[in-house]
Amino acid sequence: MAARGRPRASGPSTSGLTTEQDILVAAGRLFCTEGYGSTSTYAIARAAGISQATMYHYFAGKHEILLALLLETVRPSVEYAEQLAASPEPPTDRLRKLVAYDARLLASGEENLGSLYLLPELGDERFAPFHAERQRLFETYRELVAACQGSSLEDAHPAASLVLGLVESLILRRRNEPHMLEDDIATRIADAALRIVQA
Amino acid sequence: MAARGRPRASGPSTSGLTTEQDILVAAGRLFCTEGYGSTSTYAIARAAGISQATMYHYFAGKHEILLALLLETVRPSVEYAEQLAASPEPPTDRLRKLVAYDARLLASGEENLGSLYLLPELGDERFAPFHAERQRLFETYRELVAACQGSSLEDAHPAASLVLGLVESLILRRRNEPHMLEDDIATRIADAALRIVQA
Numbered sequence: 001m002a003a004r005g006r007p008r009a010s011g012p013s014t015s016g017l018t019t020e021q022d023i024l025v026a027a028g029r030l031f032c033t034e035g036y037g038s039t040s041t042y043a044i045a046r047a048a049g050i051s052q053a054t055m056y057h058y059f060a061g062k063h064e065i066l067l068a069l070l071l072e073t074v075r076p077s078v079e080y081a082e083q084l085a086a087s088p089e090p091p092t093d094r095l096r097k098l099v100a101y102d103a104r105l106l107a108s109g110e111e112n113l114g115s116l117y118l119l120p121e122l123g124d125e126r127f128a129p130f131h132a133e134r135q136r137l138f139e140t141y142r143e144l145v146a147a148c149q150g151s152s153l154e155d156a157h158p159a160a161s162l163v164l165g166l167v168e169s170l171i172l173r174r175r176n177e178p179h180m181l182e183d184d185i186a187t188r189i190a191d192a193a194l195r196i197v198q199a
Numbered sequence: 200m201a202a203r204g205r206p207r208a209s210g211p212s213t214s215g216l217t218t219e220q221d222i223l224v225a226a227g228r229l230f231c232t233e234g235y236g237s238t239s240t241y242a243i244a245r246a247a248g249i250s251q252a253t254m255y256h257y258f259a260g261k262h263e264i265l266l267a268l269l270l271e272t273v274r275p276s277v278e279y280a281e282q283l284a285a286s287p288e289p290p291t292d293r294l295r296k297l298v299a300y301d302a303r304l305l306a307s308g309e310e311n312l313g314s315l316y317l318l319p320e321l322g323d324e325r326f327a328p329f330h331a332e333r334q335r336l337f338e339t340y341r342e343l344v345a346a347c348q349g350s351s352l353e354d355a356h357p358a359a360s361l362v363l364g365l366v367e368s369l370i371l372r373r374r375n376e377p378h379m380l381e382d383d384i385a386t387r388i389a390d391a392a393l394r395i396v397q398a
């Protein structure tokens with residue numbers, strides 16, 4: 001991402017967001033409604049109310065915008081997991097909190113950004129930072145599951161995969177239940193995760 | 200879908216499949232590797248080894264091919280669920296079998312066709328038959344969960360959503376674990392589903 005702070009091409013933002021955020025919001029909406037492949041950088045700039053030149057000042061291309069959006073779907077949970085790791089609470093309480101937090105993150109936001117996880121384009125190495133961050137999130141799940149089960153990290157692998165899968169299944173559910181209640185579902189998923197983990 | 204049996208434009212299939220199946224295999228591969236939006240009917244016909252005219256004899260357009268592929272990911276499970284409904288086995292055994300069958304279906308096949316569930320294009324009413332079939336599958340899950348819990352269909356709704364979510368989470372997992380063992384994972388998912396359901 002390039003340096004920030006350059007003025008907008010067509011006057012100040014009317015959204016109250018920074019230009020960078022305007023670009024991300026506009027691109028997220030277009031990627032999720034029109035499709036990533038069908039969205040041009042021109043369409044993104046127009047929807048964000050800026051020129052293409054201004055857009056390229058913030059992002060080197062469409063792939064960098066997609067990467068930034070993908071990172072937004074995992075980074076907050078990784079940071080929250082790191083806070084939890086320093087907490088004296090029992091591991092089951094921490095796992096419950098992480099699952100509920102992560103579920104709320106995926107269920108919230110105007111667009112279902114998690115639906116971008118399945119784009120074929122994500123095989124490109126330019127998205128390696130996203131895959132690395134998601135792997136880091138998986139590792140925090142695995143450590144918590146191992147602590148809950150009193151097992152090795154290796155033995156905790158299958159249950160941790162099931163738990164993260166259950167959380168990420170919200171991405172698929174949002175399609176069919178666009179009005180699902182985030183808090184309600186986050187609590188149910190956390191309960192189910194604990195049942196899976198507790199042998 | 201148009202009537203079948205018309206000869207191929209460029210000689211017999213070398214795959215041993217029918218022309219219709221050749222089209223579905225070629226399209227599934229392109230949709231999952233290049234993206235649905237980026238795949239032309241010309242590219243599909245070429246990959247299937249036929250002319251576009253022959254392709255249009257079988258399918259009215261790209262959307263009809265996508266619909267057929269989507270139906271392949273749910274119809275076998277709906278049919279299996281209907282067989283199970285007639286079985287005298289206890290509901291927990293039937294739920295375990297349905298989950299394992301459905302998980303194996305989503306985990307198998309050369310392409311991860313479930314990844315097409317998240318295409319923005321699926322909001323189009325031409326895909327209503329797929330959504331109806333998936334809803335039918337959900338209802339069979341709900342009936343089995345209600346039977347397992349001895350609860351009403353309404354009360355079984357949340358647990359049934361979690362169970363189907365867990366099964367469909369395989370779609371997301373296939374991206375990160377392309378070499379996962381189908382049988383192993385199907386059994387684990389079935390075990391986890393039973394834990395979620397058994398209060």
